[in-house]
Amino acid sequence: MSEREPVTMMAAPMHLDFVFTAGVAMSKNLHGYEQGKFIGQRCPKCKKVYIPSRGSCPTDGVPTDEIVELPNTGTVTTYCVVNVPFAGQSIEIPYICALILLDGANLSFMGLIQEIPTDEIRMGMRVEAVWVEPEELGPTLASVKYFRPTGEPDADYETYKEYL
Amino acid sequence: MSRFPDLASGSRPVGVVSFAQYDNVRREDARNEVEMLMPVVAEVFGNIGITKDDVGFICSGSTDYLVGGPFSFVAALDAVGVWPPRAESHVEMDGAWALYEAWVLLQEGEIDAALVYAFGRSSMGDLSEVLSLQLDPYYLAPLWPDPTSLAALQAQAMIDKGAAGEADFAAIASRSRRSALANPKAQVAYDRSPEELLAEDYEVAPLRRHALPPLSDGCAAIVLAAGDRAYEWCERPAFITGIDHRIETHALGARDLTVSPSARLAGERAGVGAKKVDMAELHAPYAHQEMILVDALGLTEDVDLNPSGGALAANPMMSAGLIRIGESAQRIWSGQADRAVAHATSGPCLQQNLVCVLEGV
16 A cells, blocks of 8 residues: 555546527527517417517416517616626626516516616616617527617506516 | 225325327427427326316426536426416426325325426437436546446346346347337337347447437326326226335445346335236336346236337436336226336436336226
8 A cells, every 4th residue: 555645636527518409489589580570479378478488388388379579669677787897798897787578578588778878777768679780680689789778758667567 | 896906004095197298209409398398298187188277286307417407397397387386396307206206295185186297308418428427426427437338337247147148138129119119109119030130230248229228309297196086087097006216326336237126125115016917117228127127026927018118119318217107007097907017217227216016996
């Protein structure tokens, strides 16, 4: 037996690659971004419109087969001003990250708010999508460059209180 | 005569009353997990004319390692639609173990019915790499041994012991794939003689291609119901008269791989030998493992083995064990069998085993 120190730590690097399957419903949503469109799906039972839909209504458990094209405009339901730098940050701080409820949708999603000083962002603010140049459109939410204020009066709290 | 089979004192009769499974495929690249599960859940309820509101508990089996993302079982619940909120649980195991949890809850008597489902896709990553991560993280996993190589060590140990030969493996594969011809959900089915199969090249000696399970994407669901409720939904429920699961050490070198003491113990506790067994659905991903299980469970030659083709016909990760229970139950509903043994396994070389005995009255 040799006089060696006991092993107290070992490194076992691991790396796995996966191929993600977006699914039928989300593929329709992603292909919508290629054409500069917001594509959602409606539940046949509760009539809620999900964007994106994962293919089923999480409340009713039935397929959301009806395709719904949603407009470019929506409401900021809640937001966060990012002041903290982190690894891989691609946008200059401070910037605004907001949950946006598109008009006619029943599910909000996260988007960037620009063309406004960070201290002027507020709940209920009306915003519209600014898309990347047509030749840059792709099957990704990155096709939406950011959202900016429309200048309309703020939405009534009652219209989005269920989505906070 | 009682409407229910003889059970251990104090036990509540719980039966499998509905079963559905996905068309097992090598690669499902259009639908996501929720889109795969939705039609299966709709079918398992639709078969007996009930809805999600009729079950008091939902339990699922799946693993995030196959998906490569966290909490995939939460997203999968969208396939059921859990509103209003209801009791729900999940095991990072084959759905057969989810069924076990649901059975325990049904024994307590607070609910009368449960939905059990499981899903898993082998195609999203490299399954050999994914499965090697279930091994002991210090001594085995860093070597990345693939499941087929480990199974080949097991098969070779059987040969060295004189317990089996390559011709036995080919005979099992030939019979299983021929049985699979009658299984519309089978992924691999053919009519080829053992001699023909023995002409194949080795994948990992002594295992040739025919002794290996297919790589499958799939999912499955079962409805359990207790007491009179079982008869409301099913003319001849497949009652669970015994269910037990046991595990062996994770140290492969410390096991005698040619036998399965965990399957033997689970089989004894589930009461396999108490009465005549008509059929058995054994979750033996590799052909030689069927021989180990037959021995451990004490199954005699007159038992109809894997009439569905077993895991050699389709081996969807996380649901292949649950499917063994469903395939067995179907044959009790139809009267083809009165008493069946369903088995599920998990881990390398049959490390963990669940045995479920089903009976019709």
